Each structure stands twice: as structure tokens, then as C-alpha cells.
Amino acid sequence: MTLPRIAIDAMGGDEGVRVMVEGAALARRSHDRFKFLLVGDEPRIKRALETHPGMSGASEILHCEDVVAGDEKPTQALRRAKTTSMGLAVNAVKAGDAGAAVSAGNTGALMAMSKLALRTMPGIDRPALAALLPTLGDDDVVMLDLGANTECDARNLIQFAVMGAAYSRIVTGREAPRVRLLNIGTEEIKGTDQLQDAAAALRSATGLSLQFDGFIEADKINRGDCDVVVTDGFSGNIALKAIEGAARFVTDLLRNAFTSSVRSKIGFLVSRPATELLKHHLDPNNHNGAVFLGLNGVVVKSHGSANAQGVANAVAVTARLLENSITERIAADLAEVDRTRVGEGAGK
Template sequence: MNLPRIAIDAMGGDEGVRVMIEGAAIARRRHDRFKFLLVGDETRIARALENHPGMAGASEVLHATDVVGGEEKPTQALRRAKTTSMGMAVNAVKRGEAGAAVSAGNTGALMAMSKLALRTMPGIDRPALAALLPTLEEHDVIMLDLGANTDCDARNLVQFAIMGAAYARSVGIRAIPRVRLLNIGTEEIKGTDQLQQAAATLRGAQGLDFSFDGFVEADKINRGDVDVVVSDGFSGNIALKAIEGAARFVTDLLKDAFRSSVRSKIGFLISRPATELLRHHLDPNNHNGAVFLGLNGVVVKSHGSATADGVAHAVAVAAKLLENDLTQRISADLAELGEERLRTRQDGGA
């Protein structure tokens, strides 16, 4: 299958052009079907491409004179969408010149530009930011929203559940994903009115390609018992940062412990295969690539500090969503649930 080319914002991220081009090249070596539209300073891109001759026949360069700053406000960035590498990459998707866009730049600016250029899908009120997180099992868990919408009603949460489940099927986590709402307890009586209303709608839904398993608490997100965790952006972002902080705490604690004495250093050498496996499992580069779900197009956000391998992973996520036609999957599930039924449930009807 020939995939549409992927627009790469070559100027985004902490290291910019070098890492973004190297990441695209790694993705290309792993999957030679990938083709790219590289957006940014053409001189710097050409210099980076010299180290990756295999990219020449698979890439086109689109010169951009401007870059979105890491601390720039979304409203300011929107005014320069037509001249920045980020804005031009997103607009390439809008014009059909690329099937997806990948950027490691300013998250708020990328969301604002993507929403303005691509608009939300019919039946979706707000796009959500979704990411893959590691679990104790072989599969990852998808969590959304992670900060795009700090205040959500029950209708938003139901739409997030549908989008998250479609994403889980697209990346091969499970054919019938297990979906849960993030809550302060698993009992049906716990949680806000919005959570209770969303749960009632999801419990009563028929014919959807996912199973709704009620609520999940934050300490169970990474156990492997759930495939999609749905939350408002405020709670989801806090939970994500707590998980990332705990992972860094554990790895730093192990480093300090193994350096504490000669005996500890010997113990490290003996246990090195296990610690390397742990490091690989917790490495955010192996789970890189958050997705703006609910737009009329695929936009993937790479972490700003991602390595080239991390960028390659984000590119692979974008390609997989294109290959599995994520937007069509979401549309089909929305149609199955039905707009009128969703409205009736949220209004408290039967």
C-alpha cells in the first residue's frame, strides 16, 4: 500500500533540523514506503540530508522562513501560520499535499493551528490530545485528553471514548478495546455529574467496537487491565505528569543505589540485562507521538526533547493512522451511537 507523504516540521523540537531529519530517515529505513514533505529552512535541511542519501528520492523540501517559538502564545503563532514551518506543515495536510503532519514544536500553537486549518470532524465538539503510555503487559495504554480541554462535559467524554477506542484499534492494541473513565474510585456512585452521565451513555451504547468497563483510578492506568483511559484535560495532564515523574524517580533511585558502593556496582553488572529492559520500557522515546484526535486530518505531536528514534516512532504512529484510516473509524462509531441518542442521554432521558 502506498501511503500519502508525511509533512515534517523540520524546525520544531529542542534540536530542530538534525534530529527531525535523522528521525525521518530512521523511519524510512524501517518502512521504505514512507515519503516526506520536509518543511523548514531549505539550506539547513539540505545540509542535514547530506548524511542520509536514502532520503533524497523520498523527500521534497518546502522552504519556510519562520519558526514558532517554544514559549510563543498560540494566538501569536496563528498570525504567522502561513510563514512558519509548523503552520505550513499543517496547511499541507489541509490542501491534500500531505496525509499527516508531525511536529515537535510548541504544543499549544500546534493544536491551535491544526484546529483552525483542519476543523473538527462532524459529530466531534472538541479535538483531544491522546498518547500511548507503557504498561506491565505487552500492549500500551491510550490516554486522553492530556491537556487540550481542561473543562469537559459528559458529551465530550463520550466522544473522547469513541476516538480513543478507534485509535486503539488503529495501532493494533486490541480489536475490542477496553475503555474506562478516570475517576477517584471504581464504584458507580463516585465521581462528578459529568462522569456519571458519560458512564450512563457508554453503558447503554450498543454496536460499538469497544467495551466500556466503568471507572479506573490513576494508580491502575499502567497495570495493563485497560486499553483506553478517558479524562478531561486537566485531570489527564496531572495524571500524565505524575506517571512521568514516578518513572524518572524510579530510574534515578536505581542509578543512585547502584553507585552507592563497590558491592552495588557489582550487583549492577549482574543485573544489567534486567535494568536495560526496564530502561527501554520506561524510555519515553519508545512511546513518542501524541495525536490530536477529532480533526479532519492526522497531526502527531512529537516530544520536544525526543531523540531521532523518538521522532521515528512518532512518524510511524502517523503512518499507521493513515494506513488504518483513523478518521473513518471514528466517523463510523459516531454514526453507530447516534447524535440524537447522545443528546438524550446527556439531558437525562432514558
């Protein structure tokens, strides 16, 4: 299968061109059908490509020296959408010059540019930021929204559930992913009016390609008991940062414990296979690639501090979404929502 090429914002992220090009090259070693539009400073990109000769024939360079700063306000970045590497990568999707865009740059600016250029899909009020998180189960869990929308009504949450389920079907292969709403308790009486209204609508829905299993608390997100966790962007971002912080805490705690004495160092050598597996499972680079769902196009956000392997994973996520026509899947599910009149009057 020939994939549409992927536009890479080569200037975004903490290390910029070197890591972005190396990540794209690493992804292509596993999938030689990948083609790229590398957007950024041409001399720097060409130097980076010298160490990855297999990339030259699969890549085109779109020269651009202007970069969106990590602390730049989205409103300021929007004014330079036609001159920055991030803006040009997103506009390449709009123009049909690329099938998707990947950036490790400023999240707020990327969302603003993507929403302005690609617009939201019919039937979607707001796009959502979704990511895959590791679990104790066989599959990762899709969680959204992770920061795009700080306040959401019931209608937004219902749409997030539909989009998250479409994404999960691609990842897990389940025909009806298990969906839950993040709440302060699992009892049906708990939660805000928005959560209660969304839950009632999802419980009564028929014909949707998802299984609504009620509420979930934050400490159960990674247990593997559900496939999609839906929440507003404010709570979702806090939950995500708490999970990432807990993972770093455990890793640092183990490192300190294993280096505290000679006996501990010997114990580390004995248990090293298990600790390496734990490190791999908790490494955010192995789950890198958050997706803006609900747009008329595919845009993936790589973590700003991602290494080459992390960027490669973000590219692989992008390709998977293109292969499985995520936008068309969401559109079909939204048509089913309209048919069953799910959420009629919700959030009003």
C-alpha cells in the same frame, strides 16, 4: 502500499532540523515506502540530508525560516500560520499536499493551527490529544485527553471514548477495546456529574465497538487492565506528568543505588540485562507520538525533547494511522453513536 507523504515540521523541537531529519531517516530505514515533505530552512535541511543519502529521493523541501517559539502564545502563533514551519506543515494536510503532519513544536500552537486549518469532524465538539502509555500487559494503553481541553462535559467524554477506542483497535487489534473513565474511585457513586452522566450513557450504549468497564484510578493506568483511559485534559495532563515523573524517579533511584558502593556496582553488572529492559520500557522516546483525534486530518505531536529514535516512533505512529484510516474509522463509529442516540441530552 503507497502512503501519502508526511509533512515534517523540521524546525520544531529542542534540537530542530538535525533530529527531525535524522528521525525521519531512521523511520524510513524500516519502512522504505515513507515519503516526506520537509518544512523549514532549506540550506539547513539540505545539510542534514547529506548524512542520510537515502532520504533525498523520498523528500521534498518546502523552504521556511519562520519558527513558532516554544513559549509563544497560540493566539500569536495563529497570526503567523502561513509563514511558520509548523503552520505550513499543517496547511499541507489541508491542501492535500500531505496525508499527515508531524511537529515537535509548541503543543498549544499546534492544536490551534490544526483546529483552525482542518476543523473538527462532524459529530465531534472538540478534538483531543491522545498518546500511548506503557503497561504491564501485552499492549500499550491509549489515554486521552492529555491537555487539549481543560474542562469537558459528559458529551465530550463520550466522544473521547469513541475516538480512543478507534485508535486502540488499530494499536491492539481488539474488536472491542476496554474503556474506562479516570476517576477518584472505582465505585459507581464516585465522581463528578459529568463523569456520572458519561458513564451512564456508555453503560447503556449498544452497537459500539468498545467495552465500557466503568471507572479506573490513576494508580491502575499502567497495569494493563484496560485499553483506553478517558479523562478531561486538565486531569489527563497531570496524570501523564505524574507517570513520567515517577518513571524518572525510579530510574534515578536505581542509578544512585547501583553507584553507591563497589558491591552495588558489581550488582549492577549482574542485573544489567534487567535494568536495560526497564530503561527501555520507561524511556518516553519509545512511546513518542501524541495524536490530535477528531480533526479532518492526521496531526501528530512529537515530544519537544525527543531524540531521533523518538521522532522515528512518532513518524511510525503517523504512518500507522494513515494505513488504518483513523479518520474514517472514527466517522463510522460516530455514525453508530448517532444511530443509538448515545449521549442524548448528556452535558446539557
